[in-house]
Amino acid sequence: MQREAKKLKVGIFDFTDCEGCQVKLVSLRERLLALLERVEIVNWRLGQEKNRMDRFDLVLIEGCPITQDEIDLLKLLRERSTHLIGFGTCATMGGIPAIMDQKERAKWYNKIYGPQYKPRGIDSLPLTSYVKVDFLIHGCPVDENEIVRVMEELLSGKKPAYRGYSVCFQCKLAGNPCRLINGKPCLGPVTQGGCGAICVSGGSPCYGCFGIRDTAQIEGLLDILKGMADKEEIERYFTMFLRYTKEYNEIVRPFMERENG
């Protein structure tokens, strides 16, 4: 008799964010149904009514942990899960919530809500600032094919791997004119590929939401960027999604400080 493989127990949680990455999960449609043949979703607030807190084989976390409750839940989920995966750029790098400026925020709280207001938000840091995370599915939003790829690797018992190429691969395949050659800033060459170069194809720059590619030549790109943008603009590009990356703090910031000289 053929033994039915044990279904993986999955939990999908979300912290502060727009929930757009979960929409991407739903938009897998038939592929989501195929996935449900292999996994049991035991907790998904957005997707089902009955949820329970169990032990999880796999937890996907969308969003940025901002309040104490979210941070506590994150730590609890880490304890109860075998694989914990950041799902989307808010979870993996802080994303849009992390653009906030602490000082400005205090000023506006005071102005809008008055001095009595007690803010619930503590900080906006990526998951990795609080717990060990096993894999990061970057993207604002995540890409459907990347979700499937990572799930396929996990289900077949492999360790998921990051893409070893830049956004430029798919950008060239799409036949886009190169922004950098045309004097317009772009972080595509240092950004992990897999997004389909969707932003550049649509006329926008790449801001690096897919995370920095392995061994990216950031100083080389900075040398190119400084010929076409001022310091503030370069700073804006790198702080849209990448301000909590090691590369931003260890390479971009010192480079900008040297440039200020």
Add this chain to the structure above:
Amino acid sequence: MIKNYKMEPVIERNSIPSLLKILSSDYSIIAPQERNGEVVFDDLKDPECLVLGYKVTILPPKKYLFPPEEILFTYSGKGVRTPSITSKKLLIFGLSLRDLEAITQLDEIMSTPHPDYFYWKRRSRSILVGVTDESVHAPPGGDLILERMDDELYRAIPLTQAGKKIVKGRFFKKQDILPHKGEGNQVMEELRKLLLDPETLAEAVKWSRAEGHPVWEELGKRCIGCGICTYVCPICHCFSMENSVSLDGSTCTRCRKWDACTLPGFARIAGGYDHHPSQKKRYYNWYYHKFVRGYKEYGKSQCVACGRCQTYCPARIDIEKELLGIVKDYREACG
């Protein structure tokens, strides 16, 4: 008196779209067209959109013979399956002489030491038609070359049976051809001259590395490792393999994908050891393969001076200038 002209097949510029329309009943036609201000090879839906006399396309036509991503085979409980090509034969129209030469080189590379089944699966079902403003002295490859005589007329140079068959069609007529001088090709003219002496080029590049020429340190810093020079090269042919198991667990797939030696995974092996741990080493490898290894294995550089790597390098590395510099220094140092 010696007759200095001869009867040759010609086609009028205006008849080319009609010719393509007729050929499209037998072939899927790929031809250069304009997209977002760039010229790219794409399916030719409307023959009037054909662009001739262009400088260079972003991606070379190799993408139709060696696709950027290609499933090699799938495995399920029922055994191994290789995807078959069911579409019509391919006719790639409007190739430049340098792109034809590149495909001639790729044909050789993909035949050695064993024929690359997947490349030849496509290549053997394709017809190549070059179109050029230059004078054709020694046809570099392809089935048919149309050489521009003037704004209205192209001389047809059939090179294979398939090319001859096309020229028999009603859009071609025989006409006296006066000797004429076509336009030159100014793209990478100096590198083109260097390529005539691939031995010196190979020796010079090898020497520059062995002698620790400062150019590699500098280029290693400037190269941003995006991989573009490799993707746009009409001869670069390195790939990596990706294996996957479908979501339902029923099918395994092996896919090959263009790789680039300027990228981190290229020379990294099991266990994590990296043969090219720095960008300097990765970048040098691109030159090494083209000019040193290419010469050693095939007696020529794996470069046709099409100019793409230079045109599309975001770091604006002037590859021709760098190579000229290396050869000059080599000649001075080694006489």
